[in-house]
Amino acid sequence: MPIIQVKTKNHPYEILIQEGSFKDAGELISAKVSPCRVLIISDSNVAPLYAEDLKKSLKAFGFTPSIWHFDAGEQSKTINTLTRIYEACYESGLTRKDCIVALGGGVVGDVAGFAAATYQRGIPYIQIPTTLLAQVDSSVGGKTAIDLPFGKNMAGAFNQPAFVLIDPELLNTLNPKIISDGMAEVIKYGCIRDSALFEILETSAGIIPSAQVIARCVQIKADIVSADEFDFGERMLLNFGHTFGHAIEKASGYSLYTHGEAVSIGMSAAVKVGMAFGVTSPEILPRLTYLLQAWKLPVLTSLSTEAVLTALKADKKQLGDHLNFILLKDLGAAHIHPVPISDLRRAALDSLDQLVLGVPKKSFLPDNLIIHPGKIQGSVRIPASKSLAHRAFICAALTGKTHWELLVSGVYAPFSDDIKATLRCLHQITEAWAEKKKGHFVPELILDCSQSGTTLRLLIPIVAALGLEACFTGQGRLPKRPIHAYQEAFTANGVIMDFPENGDSLPLRIRGRLTAGKFELPGNISSQYISGLLLALPLLESDSTITLTSGLESESYVNMTLSVMSYFGVPVTRNTLNSGYHRYFVHPHSFTETSRPYAVEGDASQAAFWHLASYLGQEITIENPALSQLQGDASMQAVLNQFSSNHAEIDMKDIPDLFPALALAAAASGKDKRIYFKNVNRLRIKESDRIESTLAMLAGFGVENVRVLDNEIIINGVSSLKCGDISSFSDHRIAMTAAIAALKAEGDTIIRDSSCVAKSYPDFFSELKRLGAEIETLTEGGNT
Ligand SMILES: NC(=O)c1ccc[n+]([C@@H]2O[C@H](COP(=O)([O-])OP(=O)(O)OC[C@H]3O[C@@H](n4cnc5c(N)ncnc54)[C@H](O)[C@@H]3O)[C@@H](O)[C@H]2O)c1
CATH class of the missing domain: 1.20.1090.10 (Dehydroquinate synthase-like - alpha domain)
Structure with a gap:
């Protein structure tokens, strides 16, 4: 019979752990305590199962037992229950020579133990724990307590029991x-x-622990408590x-x-x-x-x-x-x-x-920093594609599986702020969805998208399709970024969208449930609207179509969405209409768990900064496997190759995020270069007005010969980059471009608000340092 000794200084005691020992409780207890009055304290679940048997067993060995129980649950661990236990002790005629038996889980053990510590300045008590937690933890060590309105376990005492009887068979009813x-x-x-x-x-994962396993746990706790x-x-x-x-x-x-x-x-x-x-x-x-x-x-x-x-x-x-x-x-x-x-x-x-x-x-993430010009060298592993990761996590969450995050691999920590925002919101959405499926009332969700436009635009239709009520909020420029394109399509299909009166997009409240139907969207607004709808429409009960009313820009992002959806088992078909614009056909379909997690490939938009570094003469190798052409930004190197011509013409329609790096590369290409960037107007509604912020950055490096025309920018190259004081405009892509450029500048460059790189690449500056860049934190009183 395994017996464990708890060797506390003043009150050593024994713990017996044996399957089936409960039926012999009277006999086993009589070996520790002489026959006396016993108050069995239990709760409303355990008492009907075991209290009468215990009473009989005690009676058979000369005890005078009575039973008192309270409503099961933590809410009973109160001073009120304690008072009622004192009353029960009094009514049962307990004196200091008598005894309490705590029969139940941790709540019973804690409150009954505290009653025993204090009733008539202390009477002996015995623990018969009936939950696994109580058997391996709370019944051992003598901590007893009740909760007070201002905190858990706020009043209590160290009070070692006289004996603990553990029968693992009692766990069978749990x-x-x-x-x-x-x-x-x-x-x-x-x-x-x-x-x-x-x-x-x-x-033995999934198998209820044996008496041996429980005994090992108890032995560990007993040793620690004894010491x-x-x-x-x-x-x-x-x-x-x-x-x-x-x-x-x-x-x-x-x-x-x-x-x-x-x-x-x-x-x-x-x-x-x-x-x-x-x-x-x-x-x-x-x-x-x-x-x-x-x-x-x-x-x-x-x-x-x-x-x-x-x-x-x-x-x-x-x-x-x-x-x-x-x-x-x-x-x-x-x-x-x-x-x-x-x-x-x-x-x-x-x-x-x-x-x-x-x-x-x-991560090394200072707010303001100084970069010294110099050489960097080595290989980098680019973090996972943010765009693919957003989509993969959304599809994984829509499978409705628990721990859906594990259906996605390759996304290494530390996560970017945008992915954190998507994960946080998805957790809220999936929990609410599960509750709703059970028919429970689900209160309005507050979904904080932080500064992530992708999170916001992709999740709005999903929340609408699931019929959840939500208030979307965000920070930085997000509340000002447009999302009204959904309004018309949604209002006609059962969803009410309440925008703030000041013209901002956020906070946005949405109510109602999206119904299937024919949706029309212009293709020259953010492709995220189309992606968001594509992800949401399979959740509806009948077929839907999305018809584009103008040519699709950033098509690669929509193709990315379709590719990830297809991995999670959801097909979407597409036609090209006579107008030349696309129509997508979406049928009701479940997102299904895949046999292997979706492996997110490296982020081509982040790889672009290392391509820029190589273009500027640094020796950088990218370790990731070759990127698929799913990401439009995978074309960075090909675009840079075009700069070998003195008058290259670059269309930014499908690669807007590459603009700061390409603009800098154009400027640093030499005096005889003149590079045309077409279709740039959409750059104004990125994390910053990216035309303004990029041109300000270029000016900081002494690049002034730039012309802004209608939807076009012409950049004339310079022979070398001056050093300057650059504001990132809180735009991660400006901060990272400026940091790479600073290595080629004529002197030290200050970059302000550089911690914004956390949005997409929290490790960027750590990586830059590892590759040999000399970077200092700029502090108000001096540098460190
Ligand atoms: N004193 C300590 O050192 C210590 C350590 C850890 C936890 N605790 C305390 O323990 C409490 C939690 O304990 P718990 O998890 O055992 O909760 P619990 O006592 O509330 O028991 C959980 C549920 O299981 C039921 N139950 C108990 N045994 C059963 C059985 N054999 N068959 C069917 N139903 C049974 C109970 O009625 C209850 O509804 C908390 O109050 C916590 O603060 C104390």
Whole structure:
């Protein structure tokens, strides 16, 4: 019979773990406590299942038992329940020689244990835990508590039980979700102390833990508690995953996640923090992820980093200027790692917003910087295509599968801000969609698209097609960027769109459910409208068509959408009409899970900056496999090749994002060059007015001979680039172009508001430094 000793100084006690031991409870308890009055405290679920049997068993061994129970659930862990327990103790005639038995999960154990600690200044109590969490965790260690209106476990006592009786067979009546919840703690033990246990769990994923596994967990907790009964040192190791876990529970108002789910996200986050601080090996993350997900536990949160950070900082009040994270040196080897409050944002960013498959790195992201001219050299791996990643995550989310993020691969952390915005919104949308399918009421969603126009334009029709009510918000220039093109088409098809009265696009409220039908859109507005509709229309109940009323610009983006949809099993057909414009036919269709995740290829728009660097004489090799022609911007090198002619003519219709880099390349091509850029008017409605911002950047480098005509720009080359003080206009593409150009300038160049590269390429400056660029942070008092 496995018996584990808890060797606390004043109250050592034993824990017995054996299948079927509950039926002998009376006998086993009589070996620890002399016959006396016993109050069995339980809850409304457990009492009907087990209390009468326990009462009979106790009676048979000379005890005088009575039963009292309260409504099951955390909401009962209150001072009110405590008072009622005192009353029940009194009514049962309990004295200090008598005993309480806590029969139930962690709630029963905590509240009954606290009652035992305080009734008549303390009477003995025994734990018979009936949930997995209670068996491996809460029944061991003597922490008892109730919740107060201002916080969880706010009043309590250390009160070791006289005996703990664990019968794993009691778990057979538990709901699987509650088992999963407890598994988060079981997995935690493997992580912090026992890699062999972790391996056992890996090979038995999905199987309810045996008595041996439970005993191993209890032994770990007993050892830690014996060494640190009052939680001043080693016991903190048990908090692995709980630092973020508690913050996540708090930030979601204790409603979105169960404790186990929050701990699961917290453990995954803690591993990523460990990786970011160079403590934890990256191999642990996929193993932990697999195990957590095998138990249907989440590894990502839909909460914003800001919300979790605020909740984390609330803990700071209690701890001064550090927060203790429990990080893993290895599987089975945890240690306490104080993180300065000033690094918390980094820790949160590094861990919460990233897909589990990504390897987090610290990005160098100063606001303002100085770049010295010089040579860079080496190879780069370009981050995944943002455009493809947006589309792939949307299609994956529309499969309705849990953990749909894992249907997409190749998107390495740190994520760009735009992808974070899409992921955050998709989590909200998929959760709401699932609730709606169950017939539950779903309140209006607040979907913050941050500064991402793609997120906004692609998600509006999807929200409309799912019939969800939502308020879209955004930051930076996004509220000013146009989205009205949907209005006419949607109003005629059942959706009400309320725009603000000041002429802005956001906040935009939408209500109603989109109906199938004939949609007409001009092709010379953003192709994202067409992509958004294409993604949404398969969700409707009958066939739809999208007819373009003018020639399609940026067609490659629409083709990208069709290609990703096809990977997720949704076909769309296309005709070219007599007018020469396209018509798309979309039928109702489910997005289906694929046998292999969609692998997002490198981002051609980001590769463009390295092509520019090579064009300017730097020695850069791009490591990624050759890009498909799905991305229009994959033509950067081919366009640069055209600059060998003195009077090249470049059509920007399909490659608007390449303009800053191409304009700079044109300017740096030499005095005898004159390059024409056609179809440039749409550049004015990008993250910045990209004609204005690009020309200002060129002027900063001493390139003044530029002519702006109607829908056309002519750039005359110069022999060398001057150094200057460049504003990025908060436009990532301007900042990155300027940084590459600065390496060829005649002196040091200042780039302001350079952290905007986080929008698409958070690692850009880290990469530039790695390749040998000399970059300094510009601070108000001087450089660092
Ligand atoms: N004291 C500690 O060291 C410690 C540690 C961790 C958690 N906790 C506390 O534990 C509580 C959570 O414990 P929990 O997850 O066990 O929740 P719980 O006690 O609410 O039990 C979960 C649900 O399972 C039901 N249930 C319990 N056993 C059952 C069985 N055998 N068959 C069918 N249904 C059963 C319960 O009625 C309840 O509805 C929280 O209040 C938390 O603060 C305490």
